[in-house]
Amino acid sequence: MRFLAATISLAFAATPLLAQDDHKHLTEIDGLRIVHAWMPATSGPDAMIYMEIENGSDGLVTLSGAEAPDGMTVELVGFTYTDGVEAWQVLPAMPIAAGGNLDLAPRGVALRISGLSASLVEGDEIEIEVLFGDLRLDVHVEVEDKNATAHGHAGHNH
16 A cells, blocks of 8 residues: 555656656647757757647748847758758748648758857757747757757657
8 A cells, every 4th residue: 555655646746847848848829839849969050950830720820930049040941952962041931821730850941040159969958939920939949969860759749
C-alpha cells in the first residue's frame, strides 16, 4: 500500500514538470499554434529556424517574419538551387488558411536568423517573436545537433 501511495505521489509531483516541458514546445493564442521550434547547432553568425505552424482559427493568418533580441535579424526564406548550388531566397509573407498548417523544415521554408554573436550548441535555447501581421507569438527555440533534420521531440502531440 505504501508503494502504491508513493507511486501516485510521484506521478502527481512529476505532472508540473511535464507541463513545463510541453510549454517549451508549444506556443498558442487564438487557435494559432507553433509547435517544436528548433534550429541546428551553429558555428557562424547565421542559422535556420524550423517549426510547425497550425492555424486552428476561423480566419486566414499571414506569417510575416520574426524578431530576435540583441540586434539579430530574422527573415522568412525558402530553399532553392541557383546554378546548381543550394541557396536560400527571401520570401514575401505567407498566408495560412483557416484550418491549414505550414511546416518550416530543412530544404523547404525557414526563418533565417543573422547576427548571432556566438556559436550555439545542442541544448542551448533562444527566444524569438514570430509575427503574423499585428499578432506576435513568443517562441522558445531549442538548439539540436548540427546534423539534425528534425526536432528531437517531433512526432508526438501537444
